[in-house]
Amino acid sequence: MTLIAIIMFLKTAVLVVITTLSFAFPVSAKPMKVLASIHPLGLIAASVTPLENLEVLVPEGITPHDFSLRPSDIDRLQEADVILWSGRQAEPYLAGFARRWPDKTWIDLSSFSVEGQVRDPHYWLSVPISLKAQQALAEALGVTSDDFSRQVERVVVYSDEVLAPVKDRGFFVFHRAYDHWVNERGLNQVGAFTLTPEQKPGMRTLQLMRDQLRGGDVACVFREPEYSPALVVKVVGDLRVKQGELDPLGTHISLSKDGYPYFLRDMADRAVNCLKK
Numbered sequence: 001m002t003l004i005a006i007i008m009f010l011k012t013a014v015l016v017v018i019t020t021l022s023f024a025f026p027v028s029a030k031p032m033k034v035l036a037s038i039h040p041l042g043l044i045a046a047s048v049t050p051l052e053n054l055e056v057l058v059p060e061g062i063t064p065h066d067f068s069l070r071p072s073d074i075d076r077l078q079e080a081d082v083i084l085w086s087g088r089q090a091e092p093y094l095a096g097f098a099r100r101w102p103d104k105t106w107i108d109l110s111s112f113s114v115e116g117q118v119r120d121p122h123y124w125l126s127v128p129i130s131l132k133a134q135q136a137l138a139e140a141l142g143v144t145s146d147d148f149s150r151q152v153e154r155v156v157v158y159s160d161e162v163l164a165p166v167k168d169r170g171f172f173v174f175h176r177a178y179d180h181w182v183n184e185r186g187l188n189q190v191g192a193f194t195l196t197p198e199q200k201p202g203m204r205t206l207q208l209m210r211d212q213l214r215g216g217d218v219a220c221v222f223r224e225p226e227y228s229p230a231l232v233v234k235v236v237g238d239l240r241v242k243q244g245e246l247d248p249l250g251t252h253i254s255l256s257k258d259g260y261p262y263f264l265r266d267m268a269d270r271a272v273n274c275l276k277k
Contacts, residue, residue: 031050031053032053032081032082032140032141033053033054033055033079033080033081033082034049034053034054034055034080034081034082034083034084034137034141035054035055035056035057035076035077035079035080035082035083035084036054036055036056036057036083036084036085037056037057037058037064037083037084037085037086037091037094038056038057038058038064038086038091038249039056039058039060039249039250039251039255040124040125040248040249040250040260040263041056041084041085041086041109041124041133042054042056042255042259043124043250043253043255043259043260043263044084044124044130044133044134044137044260045084045134045137046255046256046257046259046260047134047145047147047148047257047258047259047260048134048137048138048141048143048145048148049137049141051255051256054255055076055080056255057073057076057077060251061226061251063197063226063249064086064090064091065196065197065198067093068093069093074097077094077097077101078101080104081104081105082104082105082107082137082140082141083098083104083105083106083107084107084109084133084137085098085106085107085108085109086108086109086110086121086122086123086124087108087109087110087111087121087123088110089110089121090110090121090122090123105140107133107136107137107140109123109124109129109130109133110123112128112129112132112133112136113126113129118179118180118183119179120176120177120178120179120180122177122178122179122180122248123180125177125178125179125180125181125248125267126180126181126184127152127156127184127264128184129180130152130260131148131149131152134148134149134260135149147257148257148260148261151258151261152260152261152264154261155261155264155265155268156264158265158268159185159264159265159267159268160185160186162268162269162272163185163186163187163268163271163272165276166219166271166272166275166276167185167186167187167188168188169188169219169220169275170188170189170190170217170218170219171187171188171189171190171218171219171220171221171222171271171274171275172189172190172191172192172193172209172212172213172218172220172221172222173189173191173192173193173221173222173246174192174193174194174197174222174223174224174227174231174232174246175192175193175194175195175196175197175224175227176192176194176195176196177224177248178246178248181267185268187271190212190217190218191209191212191218193209193221193231193232193235194231197227200231201231206234206235209235210235210237210239213235213236213239213241214239218241219241219242219274219275219277220241220242220243220244220271220274220275221235221236221241221242221243221244222243222244222245222246222270222271222274223243223244223245223246224245224246224247224248225245225247225251225252226247226249226251242274242275243274244270244271244273244274244275245270246267246270246271250263250266253266
């Protein structure tokens with residue numbers, strides 16, 4: 001065999017080996033990038049998404065009520081493969097992009113709401129809706145979600161147990177964000193200081209709320225960390241009513257696999273601490 005023939009034989013052998021190895025060890029698919037619109041949806045997404053592949057669109061300290069998209073945010077939307085959001089009513093600034101980029105996987109929590117369920121755009125506070133959204137995300141990523149479901153079910157059992165002694169005690173919330181949670185846990189929410197943070201109540205409404213608080217049927221009023229307590233202070237005044245804090249966005253909870261179950265547990269614990277005698 002001549003030198004040229006030997007070289008050609010070796011080249012062919014190397015090519016065969018490389019081809020064989022490429023079939024034996026296929027190149028891993030590029031990990032999918034997940035973008036959650038707000039922090040509580042990030043808590044849901046983190047149960048099945050590696051944190052290095054997960055981003056949250058609305059920064060901490062800003063609520064969806066105050067948010068407007070920047071050019072850099074549009075870039076992040078464009079780079080994402082899967083987008084978890086609450087639908088056009090809660091996040092109208094994303095609706096146009098959902099129509100513009102139908103090739104992306106848009107998981108809309110509002111689409112899992114069923115007839116007869118309360119009409120509240122804070123869908124992540126509904127356990128059934130959140131479980132369906134998380135399952136849809138798990139399927140999009142090709143992973144299982146059984147552990148998450150079991151964790152959430154355990155927290156629901158815990159929540160119902162600790163809330164049972166106080167479920168009839170009346171309370172006020174800062175704004176109407178908790179209807180799903182209140183309805184599913186069977187609690188006695190008797191009022192809200194405002195329907196949305198943008199709407200400030202008039203003097204007549206403020207007086208009606210003070211009359212309710214004075215009547216003795218309200219065991220606790222809940223503030224929210226994202227908003228000034230000035231409205232709550234103004235209504236409560238010198239009335240002897242306990243005050244607590246609920247955070248519907250769970251911004252004090254870090255993104256992790258068990259972040260959402262911890263969020264639900266924290267909501268129950270905070271409610272009990274203020275409502276108990």
